[in-house]
Every structure is written in C-alpha cells, then in structure tokens.
Amino acid sequence: MPETTASTVAFHAEHALLPQGWARDVRIVGHGNTLQEVTPGVPAQDGDIALSIALPGLGNLHSHAFQRGMAGLTEIGGRSGDSFWSWRELMYRFLAHLQPEAVQAIAEQAYVEMLESGFTRVGEFHYLHHAADGAPYANRAEMAARVAAAAQGSGIGLTLLPVFYAHADFGGAPPNPAQRRLIHDVDGFADLLAGCRQALRGQDDAVLGIAPHSLRAVTGEELAALLPLNTGPVHIHIAEQTREVDACVAWSGLRPVRWLYEHAPVDARWCLVHATHVDADEVQRMLASQAVVGLCPITEANLGDGLFPMPAFAQGGGRFGVGSDSNVLIDAAEELRLLEYGQRLQLRGRNVLAPQEGVSSGRWLFQQALQGAAQALGVGHGLQAGAPADVVELDPQHPALIAREGDAWLDSWVFAARNGAVRSVWRGGRQWVRQGRHLHRDVVAARFASALQGVLKAAH
Known part of the structure; x- marks a missing residue:
C-alpha cells in the first residue's frame, strides 16, 4: 500500500514533454501527489532519479x-x-x-x-x-x-x-x-x-x-x-x-x-x-x-x-x-x-x-x-508546477523508438509500438511500474485468477 506520509521525489529527465513543448535536461521535483518544480536546462543533482523520455x-x-x-x-x-x-x-x-x-x-x-x-x-x-x-x-x-x-x-x-x-x-x-x-x-x-x-x-x-x-x-x-x-x-x-x-x-x-x-x-x-x-x-x-x-x-x-x-x-x-x-x-x-x-x-x-x-x-x-x-x-495535467506528480517514461531502446527524437517518439509510441514502450510509471510521486511491469503484478494477477475462476464457475 502507498505510504501515508508525503515525501519529496526528484527526477532528472534527459528529454521531457512540457506544456510548451519538448525540453532537455529537465529537473522535476514533486512533493506527495503534486509537482512543485519543473526546470529545463539544468544538470542533475545528487539523488535525482534518471529518466530518459518523460511524459505526463x-x-x-x-x-x-x-x-x-x-x-x-x-x-x-x-x-x-x-x-x-x-x-x-x-x-x-x-x-x-x-x-x-x-x-x-x-x-x-x-x-x-x-x-x-x-x-x-x-x-x-x-x-x-x-x-x-x-x-x-x-x-x-x-x-x-x-x-x-x-x-x-x-x-x-x-x-x-x-x-x-x-x-x-x-x-x-x-x-x-x-x-x-x-x-x-x-x-x-x-x-x-x-x-x-x-x-x-x-x-x-x-x-x-x-x-x-x-x-x-x-x-x-x-x-x-x-x-x-x-x-x-x-x-x-x-x-x-x-x-x-x-x-x-x-x-x-x-x-x-x-x-x-x-x-x-x-x-x-x-x-x-x-x-x-x-x-x-x-x-x-x-x-x-x-x-x-x-x-x-x-x-x-x-x-x-x-x-x-x-x-x-x-x-x-x-x-x-x-x-x-x-x-x-x-x-x-x-x-x-x-x-x-x-x-x-x-x-x-x-x-x-x-x-x-x-x-x-x-x-x-x-x-x-x-x-x-x-x-x-477534475485534476490538473502536464509536467508543470501544481499538476499531479504523475510521470511516464518511454524506453528509447524499444524497437519502435530507436533513433527517434521529439514528436517522433510520440508518433512511434502511438502508431508503431506494442508492449514494452512504457518503461516506468510514477504516480503520486511513487514508482508503480519498473521495466514495463507493475511492481505488484504477480500478486494482483494471482488474486484476479482466483476470483475470476470462482465467478465463472458460479456463472456456469
């Protein structure tokens, strides 16, 4: 279960899609469920989580x-x-x-x-x-x-x-x-x-x-x-x-x-x-x-x-x-x-x-x-201060995204990619998906299987 106390998380994205467009070397700081700072064109600081292609x-x-x-x-x-x-x-x-x-x-x-x-x-x-x-x-x-x-x-x-x-x-x-x-x-x-x-x-x-x-x-x-x-x-x-x-x-x-x-x-x-x-x-x-x-x-x-x-x-x-x-x-x-x-x-x-x-x-x-x-x-959006601390990272090494840049990443994700193009997902300042897999996938899938088998047995 998510932690109940708000914590601060800081990312440094090589590339990020901001409301005004693509930017390089973007430092993104969130506290709890909310982004507090989004600053392009700056170096990473100690402890920053490295991201490659960051989307809201x-x-x-x-x-x-x-x-x-x-x-x-x-x-x-x-x-x-x-x-x-x-x-x-x-x-x-x-x-x-x-x-x-x-x-x-x-x-x-x-x-x-x-x-x-x-x-x-x-x-x-x-x-x-x-x-x-x-x-x-x-x-x-x-x-x-x-x-x-x-x-x-x-x-x-x-x-x-x-x-x-x-x-x-x-x-x-x-x-x-x-x-x-x-x-x-x-x-x-x-x-x-x-x-x-x-x-x-x-x-x-x-x-x-x-x-x-x-x-x-x-x-x-x-x-x-x-x-x-x-x-x-x-x-x-x-x-x-x-x-x-x-x-x-x-x-x-x-x-x-x-x-x-x-x-x-x-x-x-x-x-x-x-x-x-x-x-x-x-x-x-x-x-x-x-x-x-x-x-x-x-x-x-x-x-x-x-x-x-x-x-x-x-x-x-x-x-x-x-x-x-x-x-x-x-x-x-x-x-x-x-x-x-x-x-x-x-x-x-x-x-x-x-x-x-x-x-x-x-x-x-x-x-x-x-x-x-x-x-x-009923919420805000985008990688900007005041918006939800929700960040999606695309994998630049996915076959559909290799040698792309800027809008071509989005075109290739939407029109040419399948599983694995989303590498990590952070929601409310906490990581939930790593290397394309939800951190609780196996446990959740086991509960789902048990529940569904019971439902379908009853339905028949």
Missing part, C-alpha cells in the same frame, strides 16, 4: 473495471442481430455473480494494466452497487469501497463516478430484473454519495463526481435533483447507439444530445461519453459548452457502435479524452491509435485529425486527450 501521465476518463473479467467471452459469431444490446444481456449475466471481493480483485487487475500502458488516473463509472438480489449492502457504498481499495492497492489515481440508474428506458420505464443491482432512487443515491466520500478518505487526490447513467436510465426530474448533490465532474452515456437515438426521438421528439442541452445546464463540468451519433447542431452545442466528449475507440469498435464525427469536432477546437470503457483491451496508445485510424478508414486519408499542416498526429492526439481527460476527471 494520461487520464483514462471512462472505465467499467469489473468488465475486465469478461473480456473475450462474448466474441461468438453466428447469433442473428448480435449487437451492443445482446452484449449487454451477457454482461448482466456476468455481473449477477460478482461478489465484493471479486469486484476488488478484477478492478485491481484492470488498474495494474492501465498503469503499465501509461494511464495514471481512471474515471470509474461505477454502477454495480447492490447484492445479487438487489438489496443494498449494510454499507451502501460497499462496492464503491472495493473500487477505492483496488485503486489504492494498484496506485492509480481515482475519480470515482457513482452511477444513478433508475429506469430501463426513456420516459421512466420500470427497471427490469437484470438491472436490480444497479437501481437507486434520489434519496438512496444521496446516501450512496455519503458512503463514497467515506470510502475515499485517505486518498488525498481522489475526486468524487456523479454519473447519471444515460437518458434511458434517468428522468429529467431526477437529473435536476441529482446535480446539486455534488460539485465534482458529471459524466453521462449518451447517443452511443442508433437505436438509442431513435427511441429518444420517439419519446421526446428530440435527439439525445439536443434533449440534454435543452433540459440541463451542460458546461465544462460535464463529460458526454461516446456521443457517437450526433448531428451538426449537436456538435456546435458541445463545442459552445466546452464539455468534454469521452471517446472509447477500442470498446466502440468491439461493440460496433459507430464513429463520432471527430474531424468537425476537432476543427472547432472540441475537447475530448479517451477511456477504456469495457476494458476488453487496456492500452492507452491503442485508444489514441484507433481514434485516428477509425477516421482514416472512413475518410480514406492519412493524418486526418491534427488540424494544422505539419503537426504530429501522435503528439496532437496525446496532448488533446491529456487535457480533455484532466478536465473530465
């Missing part, structure tokens, strides 16, 4: 950690009409067998993999709240406490986003039995938030937000009652599937994003997760509000969601970040790569998102995702 840690703005346990178990062809909706039914069957200990073990495994890939903070969109029969635990925040313990054990920064889920469809339809572990009313959710605050005590840089699950799961009246309960980030699934858009229009006469903007005070506090199927008017509303769009390219590809209209959004200066969502595959660089590649396939062009000629695609994707995720997760 990237935020993962959308995760359902428990779904890491079902990764790869839904890839069976031949089912007529297989889609997000049939995948969801399989997911409900899996979560029906999850006990608190298993949730913690699976989440910790997911968080270890996130750190190894270069993610240093996660936005945990946490909706598995109750016991298998739908009854609240004695501690209403039991499952949230397990998520918090997994984050603390793995070392990842946590923005906890407890989910309000009350209905099965638009217009306040009653929930179905498979959703009984997710359901709250507003008063019960207020009690859950109080328990979440208690669960996060001792994690000084943890952030608490709220997550109305979707417009399918929350009414307008409930949404209005939820927003005053907490001052942190607000995340919501929206317009992920065309069926969802059609159902929203049938119910309200409006597309989901437009309905949201006409009924809620959407601003920079909000993260609109997926927003896959939006029209030009909705894109303009998102741009004007300065809300972050949370894109999850690996999961969106896995589920067949579709493609967000990224070129128009990017050209307008839109704010976005990436998330691992279903955690079917956890890889920070792959999320950025697939974000660009999806648009290349659709537009039949290359380097289509970076808005200016001569701009590195890898650097643009990384920096935009860095800023967007930090906003959505």
Whole structure:
C-alpha cells in the first residue's frame, strides 16, 4: 500500500514533454501527489532519479473495471442481430455473480494494466452497487469501497463516478430484473454519495463526481435533483447507439444530445461519453459548452457502435479524452491509435485529425486527450508546477523508438509500438511500474485468477 506520509521525489529527465513543448535536461521535483518544480536546462543533482523520455501521465476518463473479467467471452459469431444490446444481456449475466471481493480483485487487475500502458488516473463509472438480489449492502457504498481499495492497492489515481440508474428506458420505464443491482432512487443515491466520500478518505487526490447513467436510465426530474448533490465532474452515456437515438426521438421528439442541452445546464463540468451519433447542431452545442466528449475507440469498435464525427469536432477546437470503457483491451496508445485510424478508414486519408499542416498526429492526439481527460476527471495535467506528480517514461531502446527524437517518439509510441514502450510509471510521486511491469503484478494477477475462476464457475 502507498505510504501515508508525503515525501519529496526528484527526477532528472534527459528529454521531457512540457506544456510548451519538448525540453532537455529537465529537473522535476514533486512533493506527495503534486509537482512543485519543473526546470529545463539544468544538470542533475545528487539523488535525482534518471529518466530518459518523460511524459505526463494520461487520464483514462471512462472505465467499467469489473468488465475486465469478461473480456473475450462474448466474441461468438453466428447469433442473428448480435449487437451492443445482446452484449449487454451477457454482461448482466456476468455481473449477477460478482461478489465484493471479486469486484476488488478484477478492478485491481484492470488498474495494474492501465498503469503499465501509461494511464495514471481512471474515471470509474461505477454502477454495480447492490447484492445479487438487489438489496443494498449494510454499507451502501460497499462496492464503491472495493473500487477505492483496488485503486489504492494498484496506485492509480481515482475519480470515482457513482452511477444513478433508475429506469430501463426513456420516459421512466420500470427497471427490469437484470438491472436490480444497479437501481437507486434520489434519496438512496444521496446516501450512496455519503458512503463514497467515506470510502475515499485517505486518498488525498481522489475526486468524487456523479454519473447519471444515460437518458434511458434517468428522468429529467431526477437529473435536476441529482446535480446539486455534488460539485465534482458529471459524466453521462449518451447517443452511443442508433437505436438509442431513435427511441429518444420517439419519446421526446428530440435527439439525445439536443434533449440534454435543452433540459440541463451542460458546461465544462460535464463529460458526454461516446456521443457517437450526433448531428451538426449537436456538435456546435458541445463545442459552445466546452464539455468534454469521452471517446472509447477500442470498446466502440468491439461493440460496433459507430464513429463520432471527430474531424468537425476537432476543427472547432472540441475537447475530448479517451477511456477504456469495457476494458476488453487496456492500452492507452491503442485508444489514441484507433481514434485516428477509425477516421482514416472512413475518410480514406492519412493524418486526418491534427488540424494544422505539419503537426504530429501522435503528439496532437496525446496532448488533446491529456487535457480533455484532466478536465473530465477534475485534476490538473502536464509536467508543470501544481499538476499531479504523475510521470511516464518511454524506453528509447524499444524497437519502435530507436533513433527517434521529439514528436517522433510520440508518433512511434502511438502508431508503431506494442508492449514494452512504457518503461516506468510514477504516480503520486511513487514508482508503480519498473521495466514495463507493475511492481505488484504477480500478486494482483494471482488474486484476479482466483476470483475470476470462482465467478465463472458460479456463472456456469
């Protein structure tokens, strides 16, 4: 477990990506969870930790950690009409067998993999709240406490986003039995938030937000009652599937994003997760509000969601970040790569998102995702004083990075590297990944294996 007393750590990076660009011979000093000094062009001092290529840690703005346990178990062809909706039914069957200990073990495994890939903070969109029969635990925040313990054990920064889920469809339809572990009313959710605050005590840089699950799961009246309960980030699934858009229009006469903007005070506090199927008017509303769009390219590809209209959004200066969502595959660089590649396939062009000629695609994707995720997760960003003491080191001897320099390191990491390009990760001023391996990987993996074997045995 991390030490409870704040300590000072000093690095000397041969190369570092600062907010103003690449710099050489950078001394980086952190105290506890926060960077205090970042000084380029200076020699190392005795005791400094030597780094080669230093990057700020990237935020993962959308995760359902428990779904890491079902990764790869839904890839069976031949089912007529297989889609997000049939995948969801399989997911409900899996979560029906999850006990608190298993949730913690699976989440910790997911968080270890996130750190190894270069993610240093996660936005945990946490909706598995109750016991298998739908009854609240004695501690209403039991499952949230397990998520918090997994984050603390793995070392990842946590923005906890407890989910309000009350209905099965638009217009306040009653929930179905498979959703009984997710359901709250507003008063019960207020009690859950109080328990979440208690669960996060001792994690000084943890952030608490709220997550109305979707417009399918929350009414307008409930949404209005939820927003005053907490001052942190607000995340919501929206317009992920065309069926969802059609159902929203049938119910309200409006597309989901437009309905949201006409009924809620959407601003920079909000993260609109997926927003896959939006029209030009909705894109303009998102741009004007300065809300972050949370894109999850690996999961969106896995589920067949579709493609967000990224070129128009990017050209307008839109704010976005990436998330691992279903955690079917956890890889920070792959999320950025697939974000660009999806648009290349659709537009039949290359380097289509970076808005200016001569701009590195890898650097643009990384920096935009860095800023967007930090906003959505309620923290600072970058290698600069006052930002989180989260540092990722790339390995210059990785085959994809050899003989590169500057932006070419980022281009090669995002588009040409696989495992091993991330050499070390420091989070909150403490090292958690060394030579590409999380320091607790073996212990965490053993707990994960034991828990998952039990869950899958029960499921069969």
